[in-house]
Amino acid sequence: MSLASSSSSSPFTSSVPSSSSHAHVLSAYGWDGGWEAEFAAYADQGLVPGRVVRVDRGQCDVVTADGVVRADTAFVTPHDPLRVICTGDWAAVETVGTPRYVRAYLPRRTAFVRSTSSTRSEGQILAANVDHAIIAVPLAVELDLGRIERFLALAWESGAQPLVVLTKADLVPDPVGLSYLVQDVETAAPGVQVLPVSATGGEGVDVLAAVVSGGTSVLLGTSGAGKSTLANALLGEEVMAVQATRDVDGKGRHTTTTRNLLVLPGGGVLIDTPGLRGVGLWDAEAGVGQVFSEIEALAEDCRFHDCAHLAEPGCAVLAAIEDGSLPQRRLDSYRKLLRENQRIVAKTDARLRSEILKDWKRKSAAGRAALEAKRGGRNR
Ligand SMILES: Nc1nc2c(ncn2[C@@H]2O[C@H](COP(=O)(O)OP(=O)(O)OP(=O)(O)O)[C@@H](O)[C@H]2O)c(=O)[nH]1
Numbered sequence: 001m002s003l004a005s006s007s008s009s010s011p012f013t014s015s016v017p018s019s020s021s022h023a024h025v026l027s028a029y030g031w032d033g034g035w036e037a038e039f040a041a042y043a044d045q046g047l048v049p050g051r052v053v054r055v056d057r058g059q060c061d062v063v064t065a066d067g068v069v070r071a072d073t074a075f076v077t078p079h080d081p082l083r084v085i086c087t088g089d090w091a092a093v094e095t096v097g098t099p100r101y102v103r104a105y106l107p108r109r110t111a112f113v114r115s116t117s118s119t120r121s122e123g124q125i126l127a128a129n130v131d132h133a134i135i136a137v138p139l140a141v142e143l144d145l146g147r148i149e150r151f152l153a154l155a156w157e158s159g160a161q162p163l164v165v166l167t168k169a170d171l172v173p174d175p176v177g178l179s180y181l182v183q184d185v186e187t188a189a190p191g192v193q194v195l196p197v198s199a200t201g202g203e204g205v206d207v208l209a210a211v212v213s214g215g216t217s218v219l220l221g222t223s224g225a226g227k228s229t230l231a232n233a234l235l236g237e238e239v240m241a242v243q244a245t246r247d248v249d250g251k252g253r254h255t256t257t258t259r260n261l262l263v264l265p266g267g268g269v270l271i272d273t274p275g276l277r278g279v280g281l282w283d284a285e286a287g288v289g290q291v292f293s294e295i296e297a298l299a300e301d302c303r304f305h306d307c308a309h310l311a312e313p314g315c316a317v318l319a320a321i322e323d324g325s326l327p328q329r330r331l332d333s334y335r336k337l338l339r340e341n342q343r344i345v346a347k348t349d350a351r352l353r354s355e356i357l358k359d360w361k362r363k364s365a366a367g368r369a370a371l372e373a374k375r376g377g378r379n380r
């Protein structure tokens with residue numbers, strides 16, 4: 001693997017003002033001119049920038065130019081779970097105090113959100129500022145295109161660029177057979193690179209390392225898809241192995257020194273937080289639309305604006321199925337994911353409705369009290 005990390009030794013580094021030393025140290029973590037500009041107001045307040053590498057129990061670890069700082073998250077833990085600080089955020093941290101506080105974090109470029117449970121729908125923020133969502137799909141078992149489409153919807157919804165990695169490619173030694181598998185996945189993933197990789201044989205790992213070197217990545221995929229093995233291949237060491245000792249009673253997790261955000265030797269950052277790997281859909285209608293972009297493009301040509309592509313005359317989607325250019329499976333999968341998403345949104349709305357109702361009851365109770373006070377005043 002060729003390393004690109006020596007590129008920072010420019011002849012200008014010695015003459016730059018000291019404030020830019022932050023940029024120099026933090027660039028490995030993804031700090032760039034855009035973040036620097038957004039941070040200016042916080043710098044004026046004497047705060048320093050840092051990237052959040054993990055969050056737990058009211059505190060977080062933040063990598064700053066001076067190393068990892070343990071900081072209190074009280075100011076960045078609002079009631080809205082989507083606005084709670086998370087791994088990958090760029091934080092504005094105090095330079096003094098015990099504890100030191102994170103005062104704010106920069107607006108997120110992208111965000112991974114999942115639903116917390118099947119019965120009560122509430123978004124939970126999992127990772128911020130992710131550029132590449134690597135979806136690991138094992139070639140050891142039969143391809144499940146519907147599952148790939150679901151991961152893709154989630155990835156698109158986050159704002160990150162998805163990439164499908166077909167893992168364990170060494171298990172498909174026949175190149176023709178492999179190319180058919182790649183083609184199958186490509187039909188389910190318009191606009192997405194599909195890359196066969198073998199962590200054991202090394203094929204494709206260089207290409208993957210080059211892709212992820214330009215930003216922050218996450219690994220998604222079902223259990224056993226080969227994510228840890230892939231992460232190790234990218235890291236070039238057994239960093240993830242410590243996480244293999246699973247914590248059954250929930251007590252041992254914090255004894256490991258594993259961080260959730262790691263700088264890759266070939267450039268780029270890998271975020272690997274518990275819970276992120278096999279996430280479920282959460283209000284990802286736009287993401288679903290992107291996964292099925294060819295269907296949405298066809299629908300533009302349907303005679304009726306609100307065509308449901310069931311039996312309407314002049315339906316361009318049904319015509320494409322008829323002439324074989326659109327697989328029926330794609331349309332079925334599109335419908336299934338839209339339905340699933342609508343159920344989740346409906347549950348969220350129910351929660352919002354009950355919140356609104358509570359608020360309204362409180363207000364009307366206050367209104368009644370005010371009214372009664374007035375009446376009382378008049379009667380007196
Ligand atoms: N033949 C082959 N086997 C692989 C490859 N990559 C991973 N495996 C095997 O696949 C199994 C699962 O790999 P892991 O990396 O643990 O999968 P994971 O996605 O991290 O699984 P979880 O931690 O449960 O989410 C292991 O037995 C690996 O040895 C590969 O490139 N080729």
Ligand SMILES: [Zn+2]
Binds near residue numbers: 302307308318
């Ligand atoms: Zn139609």
